[in-house]
Amino acid sequence: MMDSGFDRRDFLKVMGWSGAAVALSGCGNTSIEDGKETVVSYVEAADYVIPGIGVYYNSSCAQCDAGCSINGRVREGRVLKLEGNPASAINRGKMCGLGQAGVQHHYNPDRLREPLLRNGDKGETITWEKAYALIAEKLKGVSGEEIAFLSGGVSGHLKVLLGNYLASFGCKNHFVYEALAPGVVRAANKKAYGAEMPRYNINKAKVVLSFGADFIGAWVSPVHFSQQYAQFRKGVDGQRGVLIQVEPKMTLTGANADRWIPVRPGTEGILALGIINALGTATGDIAAAVKGYDKARVSKETGVPPGQIDKIAAILKLRSPSLVLAGGAAEGYAHGSQNAAAINLLNHVLGNVGKTVEAAAAVPFPQMVPAKGNTAALKSLNDGLAAGKYKVLFNYAANPVFTAPGALKFKDNLSKAGFKVAFAHYLDETALQADLVLPLNSALEDWGTQVPEYMAEGAQINILQPLMENLHPNTRGMGDILLALLKQRRPEEYKNYEDYYAYLRAAMLQNKVALGGNGKDDDSFWNETLTKGIIKLAGTTTALSGKAGVAGLKLPAPTENDEQYPLQLIPSVNISLRDGRHSNQPWLQESPDPLTTIVWDSWVEIHPKKAAELGIVEGDIVEVTSRTGSIKTQAYLFPGIHPDAISIPLGQGHEALGRYAKGYGVNPFQILDAVFDRETGELAMYETRVKVNKTGQRVIVVKDESAAGAKQIREKIAGRVSSDNVDLSKEV
Amino acid sequence: MSKRHLLALFSNFDAAEAVVKELRDVRINGFDADKDMIVKSPIEHPEVEEFLGYKPVHVQWFTLGGALMGGLLGFFLISGAQANFYAQIKGGKPIVPFPPNFVLTYEMFILGGVFISVLGFLICAGLPARRSPLYSTKVSEDQIGILVKSDENAANTLKAIFAKHNALEIQEEAGK
Amino acid sequence: MKDIREDIAWAKINQDVLKSLENPRKLYWVILFVAIAMVGVAVGCEIYQYSTGMGVSNKNNSHVWGLYIATFIFWIGMSHSGTLLSAILHLMHADWRKPIYRFAEAMTTFSLMTAGLFVAVHLGRVWQIYYALPYPNERGLWPNFQSPLLWDAMAIFTYLSSSIVFLYVGMIPDLAICRDRMHEGWRKKLYTLLSLGWEGTDRQWRNFRVTYLTIACFLIPLAVSVHSIVASDFAMSQQPGWHITSFPPYFVAGALYSGCAAIITLFIILRYVFRFEEYMTMGILKKIVRLTFAISMVWTYLNAVEFASVWYSHDQASKDVLIQKAIGTYAPFWWGMMFCGSVVPLTLAFKRFQTNIPVLFAVSLLLNLGMWLERWMIVAPTFAHGIYPWAWDHDQWPSFVQWGMVFGSFGWFTLLFMVFCKVFPSVSMYEVKEMVYHRRQETKKLEATGKFATAGKGAH
């Protein structure tokens, strides 16, 4: 009798949901009742619409540059949820919170819908034809040097088109600017390994010694690294991998380390050399170079106790192969390159190169590989603007007005540009300065190809395909726009391509063989490609030049105390907000920062000891002042930070962008000093020194953490056990 | 032969008691002290019962019945409801758990008891009642009334008795 | 000092009491108006909360209950005094209860009616409240009889209906008096209807006595069960500070306590407003005061027992809650409760205060405040400092909506009570007569045995 009851319930449930589907379409603009939507007969529905059934399409995530492949759930022609595409070697069916929020980027109520032309300080809606005409007109008689194109990281066919477009003016001013790209590390890697981004095999390492590389949180390709991390923890035959994190401010990776070492800011390189010295395995000029770095000195300069250095050296010696990573916290100094070099040197000494640091495969189409760039590029653009060099400035997928270090005064210089065109999803800070703003499709509406900068096994090209019809009729894909603009310049070459899709298809089919479509007819190859969402290629691997050089390796002694600005400012990268381009996605705003659980706001992390000195308690509104400027926000006492440093997360403090971002928190970019790495000229993010004053106001910090302050009390809630007392090999 | 009512009012219980005694003793035909005599008093007064002689009260039986009925009804309503075809485990407890059902049964027991005894009261006390032919508002104030019913011819003897015990007032039904 | 003069004429009793039903004085109207205004406030709050959502009462996901539940318990508690006076004392033949039990019973009824409202106000979807009623329906769905909340509902329903019946049955003879004394008009009709043709015949009295006794017998265990069930709302849960064995008796004691305190308050008010000095005498007041004192000490003891047993146990969570009560956010209120509940009543131990009206009035109000705080201190601290540290909240302070409802509930109670006093005799006339009569008999006996020189002069 009970069973029958249960069956009935299951049945009812199912009924329930299809009911729910109807019910809920009532609470939105899709309601048939209020006539906002025309009734579609499913008798002759498009083949991808199966009423009540979710169908899945492969595409690629464009929320960051990691290049994860996604698998979008579509129902009744609406994309509902993004899941990972298991076929991708990068994310293997997994995703991060940021990627998930892609749908909220797509459905965002604050997205631009119409082309806008500046009229005084208002934007007036114009047609695309008019917009194109306007661009053409503005470009008339403008030489290549007077045109600048600022963009975020672009790759694939979009990059090709962009290149061709600029080439059509003979313009060389393509500035690629990714605010948080690891520019210095790339350069250092190039020197040390001969590759900007080698493949790191975290999963093969027995010990990972990371100098501020937040590879779990926000560094390069977090989802991929997280998966490797999981294997690394399981280890081979139960020999669990050990993670040591060296950084002044605890990142998510640091929080998961077996040992988190709060090194004095900027002395990472010294510690690295100290460890080489302690290892005592180095020979020749390396040994000579590190001779000076004995434990006493290193310990004194870095603040790491000698015993700790011994332990690290010991375990590195004992467990091989290991892997040493240089990340954000190491590179963000005027001597960042030196730090990174020293750290990479450690990899050589430990013989990891070739084992855990391997050559990554590259796609055989150099014109498609991602264009990289960092603040150095922005700086030169900024100088150009200051000098009033540019008559026309294009801006795509970058928001420098928000992310440029305050000291550059970018906003002021921007106004010196003649005619500013912004291709944008939102009316963000930079778009607000533009004269012409062109609304873009979201990544879920658009066609495209993507080449990830960080390649996992083999090389791959990601396909972007629309998961649904355009949400707003008047947005266009960047590809289509570039094509249209190219048609203005070179009508002959491009007249056959009616739109970007046509171009893309043709371009791919041209290289069918190279893309592994040998022997397949065009349609089946194309359909297969779209179905898979990924093209895997053997790729070309250039072996790493495993030369360990100490030439020109000079590490400055740690900065002595600055009386006026006693503290080091660490602009930390929040795992979901990153450089702030996604701050208008409510899921990200409301997903708590893992370490402080603060939501919807900015905060200053101060070590309790320092806070006690300054008489600051949680919730005090403090003013953080640098040479460049000052910002006010709430204080949060955080044990995971070096007492001589404070940290403010990036990504908040928007003055535009949208309802979920505007007016929340503060933007630390604004107070960053213009200090640059001596070698690469990239921004030294961690070199800004500040002082902190109480303002007297106090607020209640909005966080998920309770009054108990993240302590376990009484009952065992989150259990932990020493590695001596477990036997992972027995585990399933 | 037609009957008529007499109502006599007395100032205190002693007088009333004397009258009642006498009415019992004297043999008047057409008047039966047990049936035809009603004593009305402003207060609930045990002595009245004493000199009127024992009369049984049955309310408590209603009470008993009501309580038991309520209890049983309660238990089976609840257990039955718990055991209907949507029966689902809650908190790992049995689907028909005793402690809660006991509590509710207990409440229903009392509820039944109270309500049915009131019902019993109304029935036994014959309420709501039609007003008797003779009534004096004095009764609800401070005087004791004795209402008798007798044949025409007995009336006078009764009046005499009332008068003898110096009744404050004697009402009689208009003759027919 | 006598509880009442033996020589009050019965007729005078009728007059005096019935006077309280005549056209009210200005003061009455003032109080009534104030009461209505207070109710207005509560209604406003409820409308706001109903239309906007429970959120406006400012509770949160770990702190889900607030003043509504606390005040609910408070009113339930208050209702116990009526039963105490009319049922328990009746069984014990303490006849000094007679002049005052009527309004006490009325208090019982009305405070229950007030408490009931809080159940509704507290619900997130009050419009679905009928889901909690056990009625046969085509969906075959029933409420969950395992839930203490449902026991509450059942107990309160039983208690309310029983005490209304009790109040009414006990009032029938008086209604008859009213019927006889009233001039034509709606009142006359009403009383005629309600008195069911009562004429005080021997048969009616006989059955009346037995019935009244039986109901009284039922009411006592009922009253006890009601508040121990309310206690089990908490004691049955697993939360620290709630899961305590001594809760049921503790709640009952608290209930009687707040009830008695409330009786003193109303006693004094009625005595003044209706000029009932003859009936609500100092002698009686003194007795209630002593009773209250005794109960206050019982309550204090049970309080101590609770703390002691928690302290003695190994349940660290409960200990922490206790500590938090004493030193945490709620400390002021908790200590306030201790002061009002255990220290203030000590004044009642002094003879000269036992009859000092102003002092008693102030004290009784303080005691009630203390008992209200007690209920709040039972509900809130456990949420603020429960088992799971991550969910410890940041001191939820009740919003004006919650306060408004609490405030209004007092208006609602007053309103009901004032109306009652004008429509029904708030002193039981026939029982006062009995009381006077019996006292007179006693003195007579004493004279007979020659112990007394003084002779209580008969009324007639």
Next chain:
Amino acid sequence: MSVSNLLENWSQFRHYHPVDDKPHDPYKWAMSIDLDACVGCNACSVACYAENNLPVVGKEKYAHGMSMHWMRIEHYWDEDVGEEGGREFPDQGAQFLPMMCQQCEAAPCETVCPVGATNHTADGLNSQIYNRCVGSRYCEANCPYKVRYFNWYDYPTTDNVWPAEMTQQLNPDVTVRGKGVMEKCTFCVQRLSAAKVTAKSEGRIVHDGEVQTACQQVCPVGAISFGNLIDPQSRVHKQWRAQQVELDKDRQAKDEKEGGTNLRGYRILENMRPYPSVMYLERVRESAI
């Protein structure tokens, strides 16, 4: 009908669950979460928002503790960090703990609901019936884990929770909850039932990996495994067995052993006897460094 039913099935109605009850058959959904793998990245939480139509309540309401995250990531510092004589820095990192409804076998929340809106289902879930809920909030008051979330406001009609465009993202398989009802993690019951219906139509039971919860599916480190505890083939079953954690015990035999075992499986607040369906694996701390 009910009373006759009562008498017929008397013995059935007198079982205590899970201790003297027959195990769920054929399904008992359970989970195990490896805290050594979990990095606290919040992806699961966001996935839950996406799958289950959770409202974003906004800063002000969040400040009032009205957040609706069915899955919350808790983090804990070691007890001695920052204490007198303790360590100055949390140099062994933090401990992350994904906490959601533990789907207790003997859930404290179930008994207290006045209208029976929350029940124990045949496949071992702690179900919540939104349209039956009257919002007494007794369940949350009695939940040891405080993982139930109440709709303090009518979120579908609240500004900027679901603007017109965003309603199109809502999952049609999941109802959007209105004002005044309690809600909580369901183990993605919509997915489970869909899978069960498919399986039934094919005359088999759901096999391991056929159905995933949203949080499990997204977890980059694969810390979460979910499945049918009865199915000997399922990973969850194997894990529970390997860790010697038994569903119907309030204290595990292994914990009684002298010197303990090399196993790290445990359940939170087990001693309160809710018999949770989620097993956690302790985080490991390297002793060599």
